[in-house]
Amino acid sequence: MEKSALDSLDQAIADAAGAAVHTATGGAVDPFVFRLAIFVLAIFVGYYVVWSVTPALHTPLMAVTNAVSSVIIVGALLAVGISASGAALGFGFVAVILASVNIFGGFLVTQRMLAMYKKKEK
Template sequence: MEVINHTVINLITFVLAVYVGYHVVWNVTPALHTPLMAVTNAISAIVIVGAMLAVGLTVGAAGKFFGTLAVLLAAVNVFGGFLVTRRMLEMFKRKEPRRVESKGAAK
């Protein structure tokens, strides 16, 4: 006797993950956004390794296609995340004050 379908369990897990993820990200203080981005980049790198394993172990063409798509999307996520993290870190750098030259200064 099948109590609950596996698809329903997977759907419930996905919905709960989206809900918890949304509330975790929106309640992070601005000072922690850069470390949070670094961690998500590391998680996406792990997803790339898992997707490559899935592509290598899959027999069917559909599985290979979706595995390759997962590798591509995770790679875009990692590289985009690194670009965003770099831009965020540049915001914290001190800017040197501009030198103001006087117009009537003697040479």
């Protein structure tokens, strides 16, 4: 066999042995896999929650999402202000921009929804 084929075979055996030991000892789930599973489940739950909201609840829901975005922007401002690394500063800045767009867009949508309930003037 070639050296690269032996290396890949050794790697496969090592991976299988590691998985067997992990299973046999009752090891914990890898934190990355655990967080990824939570993220994927949150996507599905969020999708079904948002699409099952009746139109009468849309305006209160927008008010709540604006409040959540306000909390996010506070955290993003803290990340920008306290950060020592360039990556944290960049991610914090992007979070501030995206949360600001979300807040202002939410207010505009809420204003349009409330305008639909006003009586039209002649």
